[in-house]
Amino acid sequence: MINEENQEVEMTFENRYKIFSVQKRADYLRELYKPYEVRGNREEVLKNSPKYQYPNERKDGYVISQGYDDKGFYAIFLPTEKEYDKIKAFAQIKDKLEKLAEMANLQRELVATNKTLIELNAIEKKIDSLFSYVFGIESKIVLSENKSALHNHIFRSDGFELFEYLLTNNVKPIGGRGRLTQIAFYYWKLHLDKYIVVRPVAFSTWFFEVYNEDLGQIKTLDNIKNADRDKHYSNALDWLKSQK
Numbered sequence: 001m002i003n004e005e006n007q008e009v010e011m012t013f014e015n016r017y018k019i020f021s022v023q024k025r026a027d028y029l030r031e032l033y034k035p036y037e038v039r040g041n042r043e044e045v046l047k048n049s050p051k052y053q054y055p056n057e058r059k060d061g062y063v064i065s066q067g068y069d070d071k072g073f074y075a076i077f078l079p080t081e082k083e084y085d086k087i088k089a090f091a092q093i094k095d096k097l098e099k100l101a102e103m104a105n106l107q108r109e110l111v112a113t114n115k116t117l118i119e120l121n122a123i124e125k126k127i128d129s130l131f132s133y134v135f136g137i138e139s140k141i142v143l144s145e146n147k148s149a150l151h152n153h154i155f156r157s158d159g160f161e162l163f164e165y166l167l168t169n170n171v172k173p174i175g176g177r178g179r180l181t182q183i184a185f186y187y188w189k190l191h192l193d194k195y196i197v198v199r200p201v202a203f204s205t206w207f208f209e210v211y212n213e214d215l216g217q218i219k220t221l222d223n224i225k226n227a228d229r230d231k232h233y234s235n236a237l238d239w240l241k242s243q244k
Contacts, residue, residue: 016131017124019107025100032093033065036086037074042066045075096134103130118212125210154206159195162240170232180215181224183207188221189233 009018011028038045049063066075079086106127110120151160166186172179187203190196196203200218207215 011135013131013135016103016127017107017110020100020104025097025104028100029093029097032096033076036076036089038077039072039074042073042075045073049075049077099130099134103127103134106130117209121209122212151206151210154196154198154203155190156195156197158240158243159190159197161243162195162236163190165239166233166236170229170236174213181219182229183215184218185221185224185229186233187218188224192221 009015009020009024011020011024046063046066062078063075064078066073068074079090106123109115109123110127115123154160155163163186167183171182171186187196187200191203198206204215204218207213
């Protein structure tokens with residue numbers, strides 16, 4: 001049985017596939033709201049707060065949280081219609097709370113029985129994306145570095161970053177005509193330049209496991225090369241150099 005209340009699991013990148021407890025999520029939410037705490041004497045802080053709210057009315061200035069900690073009394077108020085920046089910030093906090101709950105559900109799914117490798121990879125990919133969004137740009141950088149390490153058996157050096165750049169910028173969407181041919185072309189270019197270190201069958205197997213898409217039999221380079229694809233590949237190499 002999964003222990004949802006395991007307080008030992010910190011919400012770090014390394015622990016993203018473990019279940020974040022309700023208490024840890026609540027602690028993180030409290031940190032997000034900290035900049036909006038109003039502190040002081042309880043009666044003074046709350047004196048202008050609305051006492052009643054009717055359904056479907058704006059809750060301008062309504063108290064959503066209050067209490068005491070080691071610094072004394074605090075209260076958090078909903079934004080008024082004149083505080084757009086705060087309205088937007090609170091909307092983002094609410095969205096992050098929903099994403100954290102979604103992440104916790106996915107973390108539970110990871111340890112459910114009878115999951116295939118493809119299903120597990122798909123769940124991990126969703127968790128990675130949610131983690132990056134909830135915890136910010138620094139997490140994205142760490143995420144990128146760790147993703148690359150996961151594919152070292154397929155790629156050398158910066159090959160994975162280069163492949164993902166090509167896949168995102170120079171390959172048609174899933175189902176698009178010519179998509180598989182484009183992927184095959186970039187596979188061969190990366191393989192010839194030693195960015196990919198495996199033969200077509202191993203690459204196709206890896207691609208299916210990671211992206212849940214069947215490449216079929218990869219065509220030979222002589223049958224699919226053209227000037228436009230060569231130009232796009234050259235531009236991608238220039239992009240990679242610019243990142244260093």
